[in-house]
Amino acid sequence: MKLKNDTPSTIDMRVKGMPGRMQPIPITDIGKQGWNLLREELTLPVAVLKNSALQHNSDWMRRFLAAGNCLFSPHGKTSMSPQLFEMQINDGAWGITLATSHQVQVARRFGFNRILLANQLVGKQAVAYIVEELRNDPDFDFYCLVDSVALVNNLAQAVREAGIARPLQVFLEVGCEGGRTGCRTYEQCMDVAQAIGDASPFLALRGIEGFEGLIPAQAGVAVEQQVRGFLDLMVKVAHQCDADQRFSAGPIILSAGGSAFYDLVVQSFADLALSQPYVIVTRSGCYLTHDASMYKRAFQKITDRSAQARELGDGFIPALEVWGYVISRPEAKKAILNVGKRDVSHDQLPLPQRWYRVDSKDKPQPLADAHVVTQLDDQHCHMTVPEDSPLQVGDMVQFGISHPCLTFDKWRVICLVDDDYNVTGAVETYF
Amino acid sequence: MKLKNDTPSTIDMRVKGMPGRMQPIPITDIGKQGWNLLREELTLPVAVLKNSALQHNSDWMRRFLAAGNCLFSPHGKTSMSPQLFEMQINDGAWGITLATSHQVQVARRFGFNRILLANQLVGKQAVAYIVEELRNDPDFDFYCLVDSVALVNNLAQAVREAGIARPLQVFLEVGCEGGRTGCRTYEQCMDVAQAIGDASPFLALRGIEGFEGLIPAQAGVAVEQQVRGFLDLMVKVAHQCDADQRFSAGPIILSAGGSAFYDLVVQSFADLALSQPYVIVTRSGCYLTHDASMYKRAFQKITDRSAQARELGDGFIPALEVWGYVISRPEAKKAILNVGKRDVSHDQLPLPQRWYRVDSKDKPQPLADAHVVTQLDDQHCHMTVPEDSPLQVGDMVQFGISHPCLTFDKWRVICLVDDDYNVTGAVETYF
Numbered sequence: 088m089k090l091k092n093d094t095p096s097t098i099d100m101r102v103k104g105m106p107g108r109m110q111p112i113p114i115t116d117i118g119k120q121g122w123n124l125l126r127e128e129l130t131l132p133v134a135v136l137k138n139s140a141l142q143h144n145s146d147w148m149r150r151f152l153a154a155g156n157c158l159f160s161p162h163g164k165t166s167m168s169p170q171l172f173e174m175q176i177n178d179g180a181w182g183i184t185l186a187t188s189h190q191v192q193v194a195r196r197f198g199f200n201r202i203l204l205a206n207q208l209v210g211k212q213a214v215a216y217i218v219e220e221l222r223n224d225p226d227f228d229f230y231c232l233v234d235s236v237a238l239v240n241n242l243a244q245a246v247r248e249a250g251i252a253r254p255l256q257v258f259l260e261v262g263c264e265g266g267r268t269g270c271r272t273y274e275q276c277m278d279v280a281q282a283i284g285d286a287s288p289f290l291a292l293r294g295i296e297g298f299e300g301l302i303p304a305q306a307g308v309a310v311e312q313q314v315r316g317f318l319d320l321m322v323k324v325a326h327q328c329d330a331d332q333r334f335s336a337g338p339i340i341l342s343a344g345g346s347a348f349y350d351l352v353v354q355s356f357a358d359l360a361l362s363q364p365y366v367i368v369t370r371s372g373c374y375l376t377h378d379a380s381m382y383k384r385a386f387q388k389i390t391d392r393s394a395q396a397r398e399l400g401d402g403f404i405p406a407l408e409v410w411g412y413v414i415s416r417p418e419a420k421k422a423i424l425n426v427g428k429r430d431v432s433h434d435q436l437p438l439p440q441r442w443y444r445v446d447s448k449d450k451p452q453p454l455a456d457a458h459v460v461t462q463l464d465d466q467h468c469h470m471t472v473p474e475d476s477p478l479q480v481g482d483m484v485q486f487g488i489s490h491p492c493l494t495f496d497k498w499r500v501i502c503l504v505d506d507d508y509n510v511t512g513a514v515e516t517y518f
Numbered sequence: 519m520k521l522k523n524d525t526p527s528t529i530d531m532r533v534k535g536m537p538g539r540m541q542p543i544p545i546t547d548i549g550k551q552g553w554n555l556l557r558e559e560l561t562l563p564v565a566v567l568k569n570s571a572l573q574h575n576s577d578w579m580r581r582f583l584a585a586g587n588c589l590f591s592p593h594g595k596t597s598m599s600p601q602l603f604e605m606q607i608n609d610g611a612w613g614i615t616l617a618t619s620h621q622v623q624v625a626r627r628f629g630f631n632r633i634l635l636a637n638q639l640v641g642k643q644a645v646a647y648i649v650e651e652l653r654n655d656p657d658f659d660f661y662c663l664v665d666s667v668a669l670v671n672n673l674a675q676a677v678r679e680a681g682i683a684r685p686l687q688v689f690l691e692v693g694c695e696g697g698r699t700g701c702r703t704y705e706q707c708m709d710v711a712q713a714i715g716d717a718s719p720f721l722a723l724r725g726i727e728g729f730e731g732l733i734p735a736q737a738g739v740a741v742e743q744q745v746r747g748f749l750d751l752m753v754k755v756a757h758q759c760d761a762d763q764r765f766s767a768g769p770i771i772l773s774a775g776g777s778a779f780y781d782l783v784v785q786s787f788a789d790l791a792l793s794q795p796y797v798i799v800t801r802s803g804c805y806l807t808h809d810a811s812m813y814k815r816a817f818q819k820i821t822d823r824s825a826q827a828r829e830l831g832d833g834f835i836p837a838l839e840v841w842g843y844v845i846s847r848p849e850a851k852k853a854i855l856n857v858g859k860r861d862v863s864h865d866q867l868p869l870p871q872r873w874y875r876v877d878s879k880d881k882p883q884p885l886a887d888a889h890v891v892t893q894l895d896d897q898h899c900h901m902t903v904p905e906d907s908p909l910q911v912g913d914m915v916q917f918g919i920s921h922p923c924l925t926f927d928k929w930r931v932i933c934l935v936d937d938d939y940n941v942t943g944a945v946e947t948y949f
Contacts, residue, residue, distance in 0.1 A: 100623045101948050107623045107647030127642035130619050164897060186897040187856060188561050192531045192538045206897070207845040209856065209912055211558035211876065216538030234846055237911045267898055268846040268854050301895070414638040415665055415699040423699050425618060425640065429927050429949060434859075445642065464732070465923050466595060466617040466637070467698055480668045481640055492896050496860050496928075497949075517532050518860060518928075 090173050091198030096515055102500050103430075104133040117502065118512035124410060125508045127445055131483065132411040132430045134494065135504045138511060140406035141171075141375060145178050148374050150399050152179075155353040155367075160184045160203045162345070162372030165492045168501075169197035170514040171375065182228070184370040188213035193517040195220060195227075203342065204231040205296065205370060207238055207260075207268055214242065218249040230340075232260040232296055234269050236282040243286035254288055254335070258296035258342060259328070261321045265303040276324045280333045292333050294340030294368075295325045299348050311392070314348050318355035329361045344369030347385035350393040372492065377403035379438050379487025407494055407501075409437065409486045411468065413478050420471055422458075422478050426486065427466035432493035436460040437486035439470060444482055451485060460486075521604050522629030527946055533931045534861075535564040548933065549943035555841060556939045558876055562914065563842040563861045565925065566935045569942060571837035572602075572806060576609050579805050581830050583610075586784040586798075591615045591634050593776070593803025596923045599932075600628035601945040602806065613659070615801045619644035624948040626651060626658075634773065635662040636727065636801060638669055638691075638699055645673065649680040661771075663691040663727055665700050667713040674717035685719055685766070689727035689773060690759065692752045696734040707755045711764045723764050725771030725799075726756045730779050742823070745779050749786035760792045775800030778816035781824040803923065808834035810869050810918025838925055838932075840868065840917045842899065844909050851902055853889075853909050857917060858897035863924035867891040868917035870901060875913055882916060891917075 099111040122128040152159050158181035182201030208231040262269020270276045283292045299314045344352035349369040356367045373382050390396045411426035431437045439458045441451040462469040488494045496518040503512040530542040553559040589612035613632030639662040693700020701707045714723045730745045775783035780800040787798045804813050821827045842857035862868045870889045872882040893900040919925045927949040934943040
């Protein structure tokens with residue numbers, strides 16, 4: 088596909104990371120400026136995406152999913168970058184998953200037609216927007232979740248009042264006690280399925296959805312076992328909805344799979360005996376950029392579990408890096424850097440991985456493990472360093488991040504770089 | 519002053535909070551749309567600023583500072599909204615304080631001339647930008663911090679090589695052991711002061727700076743006593759620099775004071791026997807919007823300590839609110855709302871304060887204290903509710919936030935509202 092974006096955005100020195108003395112340019116010209124991160128031609132702190140890692144990760148996921156006979160609707164909330172969505176669609180994604188009405192608005196504006204809102208659709212503006220888009224664009228293929236009779240009735244009323252000629256496609260969301268959204272029990276699922284049936288022809292039940300990534304830990308039970316139990320409940324609900332003829336025309340869709348357990352989803356949903364054809368849709372958002380901690384560990388577990396994943400060779404590579412300067416060495420074992428909570432995710436503290444002395448001929452060098460971030464303020468990073476740390480005021484440090492979703496949203500423009508940190512382009516985000 | 523902003527930004531449905539069906543409009547027209555939050559004419563989640571609270575807080579701080587004979591350079595990093603900077607300058611602020619080179623670029627772009635970079639100025643692009651601005655604009659009155667001989671030497675070299683006709687004005691930064699930037703000891707301060715003297719005429723020592731808001735807690739010592747001790751060290755350094763004739767021409771500037779202890783700063787810096795005139799500059803960033811928790815408590819302590827503050831009548835009022843919908847009631851004691859870490863600060867969890875049933879004639883009603891946020895995900899809020907909670911799917915909930923800095927940066931456009939939640943305009947942010 089090609090992004091529907093009439094005029095490329097103009098980028099100027101108000102955009103974080105851009106040099107102060109630049110003239111405004113179209114974002115499409117950023118790769119033509121000859122900038123290089125290590126030559127200090129950007130203003131730090133800055134986030135960059137490595138082209139080679141993006142390509143590698145994209146290719147890995149495509150091969151994994153092809154082997155599993157599974158459709159892919161990557162979660163766009165991670166990057167909220169239509170240029171990366173486009174890359175994902177061009178790589179074969181079935182659609183784009185999103186979390187909020189605002190995110191749907193952004194994706195629609197850039198011309199994406201198949202959208203899975205992995206959330207309940209609530210609110211006058213949000214519902215009216217979707218209904219009007221369904222009315223005006225026959226190619227708009229939209230799905231959202233329902234987990235309550237109340238919401239089913241609200242949505243059915245809105246569709247009926249709007250008088251559009253086709254139903255709103257919904258997935259029945261299965262949840263778990265102590266979790267987020269989603270019906271807690273099989274019985275609740277059946278009640279909601281009944282309500283969707285009663286709401287025909289305004290709503291159409293197209294599938295069963297769940298998110299296995301947030302199941303509360305249970306003492307003495309391995310998380311994989313909990314995830315399998317949850318996926319089994321989804322399958323049970325799917326079987327009963329099928330037996331009750333609740334599903335509308337078209338293949339039944341079974342969707343689960345964040346970034347940590349999609350291998351189990353593919354296994355659990357394989358070879359079901361449903362009366363209609365069905366497809367599996369997984370939704371990982373973080374595979375494309377990966378990270379240096381949380382998803383690194385999750386991916387290690389996927390390869391431990393899945394022979395299919397191991398056979399694909401080298402796994403994901405972190406693509407998203409944040410760079411900052413050492414701005415003070417106020418104590419023998421402390422460095423302060425100009426990277427803060429506004430620049431990098433702080434659910435997990437960033438990992439200082441490499442350093443670079445400006446104007447040197449060397450490449451960035453690994454930092455010893457004893458360099459540890461102990462605190463982030465809004466605009467500063469406190470780092471404990473060994474007494475013999477090479478770091479001086481003015482040195483650059485590269486951080487690995489975790490997790491990507493909460494780093495992407497700190498940046499409106501993220502430069503794409505080659506392996507030598509030449510800027511080859513940029514992506515824009517819409518948070 | 520009047521903002522130097524040739525063309526107002528165009529706002530469309532890609533901006534979070536804007537309705538999906540809007541046509542693109544100049545931001546200056548947002549107040550003309552007739553939108554009302556409670557009539558669901560914005561897409562939730564949404565952040566709003568209450569005009570009446572902004573005016574009240576602005577007025578309070580002006581009266582407080584006038585009584586203390588103190589200049590004010592509010593920290594712009596809080597809002598990064600040039601429209602709010604303009605309001606602060608029109609209210610009598612001496613300048614705008616900022617934390618990063620990027621923030622300085624934004625403020626310069628909108629025509630702000632007096633800028634206190636309350637941070638070390640590090641990096642090729644950052645230094646080159648400031649030097650060129652000093653060269654090109656004689657009205658640009660810029661100050662930054664230094665806390666090391668290494669940085670003094672780097673900056674002096676940059677100014678010398680650029681051949682500009684005036685010095686870079688610096689403040690010597692006093693810090694504390696275990697703190698952030700700033701010289702740890704009196705002796706280190708004297709070394710840096712000496713280096714600044716040696717760097718004449720390229721650097722000019724204009725004052726002494728410190729940030730008292732991040733002093734590590736010490737067992738058995740009241741925080742106020744620690745803050746006073748820190749401010750006393752700043753005064754001692756100022757006296758010695760004065761005795762050593764380290765200060766360049768113009769009044770000596772003593773600057774401290776975040777949003778929690780500015781009353782102590784005004785007290786500690788009053789009536790010093792320096793040989794030259796001096797001025798006090800405080801820098802609170804959060805007073806304008808205040809908040810519902812952290813700064814609420816800090817302000818209570820200020821009024822406990824300061825008769826002068828008490829005499830000014832009603833104190834600050836929270837101006838920044840975030841609103842979301844209940845999207846699921848999956849358990850009897852649980853509600854899920856569409857507000858997450860990408861919408862509101864999560865250092866401290868937001869406080870659900872009021873709720874509103876859409877299409878009702880009532881005003882928003884207070885929520886019982888038993889409604890407590892227990893977890894934020896990227897796009898969701900988990901709330902524990904009492905069994906008899908009135909909340910249903912589709913109800914709106916208003917959150918008080920803490921703290922403002924990390925809520926502002928989640929929004930590119932924030933609507934201004936009157937007390938009935940009519941949208942009267944909007945401010946733009948640049949993070």
